[in-house]
Amino acid sequence: MNEIKSHYNYPDIILWLEKKGLELYGNHFKIHESDYSVIYKLIAYFLKDEPTCYQYGINLNKGILLSGPVGCGKTSLMNLMKHLTPIEHKFSVKPCRDISFEFIQDGYQIIHKYSIGKLYESQPKTICFDDLGVENNLKYYGNECNVMAEILLSRYDLFISKKLLTHITTNLSASEIETHYGNRVRSRLREIGNLIAFDRSAIDKRK
Template sequence: MADPSKIIENEIEYSIGNFTGFEMIYDFDKILIYLDVKGKSLFGVDFKIHKGDEEVILKLCNYIVKDVKSCQKHDIDTEKNILLSGPVGCGKTSIFKLIQCIVPRQRAIEIIPCRNIVFGFNHLGYKIIEDYENGGNICFDDLGIEPYGSHYGRDCNVMGEILISRYELFLKSSFKTHATTNLDSKELEERYGNRVISRMREMFNLVSFNSETLDKRK
């Protein structure tokens, strides 16, 4: 059986904890070292993990490795999904891509820009919405800033409809529906309405970057 505490990156072995033979005990300090290396590999040599982001990364790591006790300390339910919020450029999408790397044996989470989904709806219509009822682990990226959809003159709040469909999937399956957003709860409610927001509250854990987090793309 392969040791899940060891990850090879560019022919170098990194430890992210200790595997006892039947239990994996993660070490967050070691995880940060590996994530910094992996981040540079994925996003370029200028990538670095900022001290102010470590609390968010810790919560996400605890969630993705299913550390129930640690998640409970941060009021995170491992049965729910993640809504990762924060200001523009704070690194939400990059961090979501990165944390998956510490659990390479888990089913991958596909990260899909919401605007691309709407463009697909404009071209193909309601088939796009139906496609997302069928499963898959997905993170909807930049939720709330996508345009409204229109197919042959019929307007549609595409992501609102998809979120309702994914809520039904959440109730009856183990497939995950995550999202990143720049908007706060009030802005999301204005965008999607109370019906969708009530379902989002039930299916998502909210994990937020500090509102003062710098735009790392500048």
């Protein structure tokens, strides 16, 4: 990995994140050195460290698309990044599976809720959609709907019109995303997100 030239001390930030991870997840939490290249990019992005993001080819006007195999730590890392992010860039983490269950219960207003937001809120919110691909196509009153595809297409429109940011974690590859959600969603995701990927051989930390 190239030497980072930054006014931030990245090794110290890693130590701080590990400490925070121990608080949140218990004594088994550990940041593995093999993941540093991914974590450095996330730190640079969420601290809005422009020179380092430039070095990594990360566009601060886009969100993050964090991909990697099951159990490599994507969700834990995004939850940790919430503690690094400046207040004006705060985001919430929402499992795609939970959204699909909400859709079964409440129907199409759920698509509205996670794209445009509530009408009385002045701004739609930055959300990290966690584990894209684990939810299934669900039926609401017999109508099948790919809920996440609809939400992502709506948020793409808001990215273009209002610069709304969307973060995503997934263990799907680009071709699997296309199979699940169609070519339109795949190409929109390329436009709205910086792809940061764990090595496909990254270890399953849950074992």
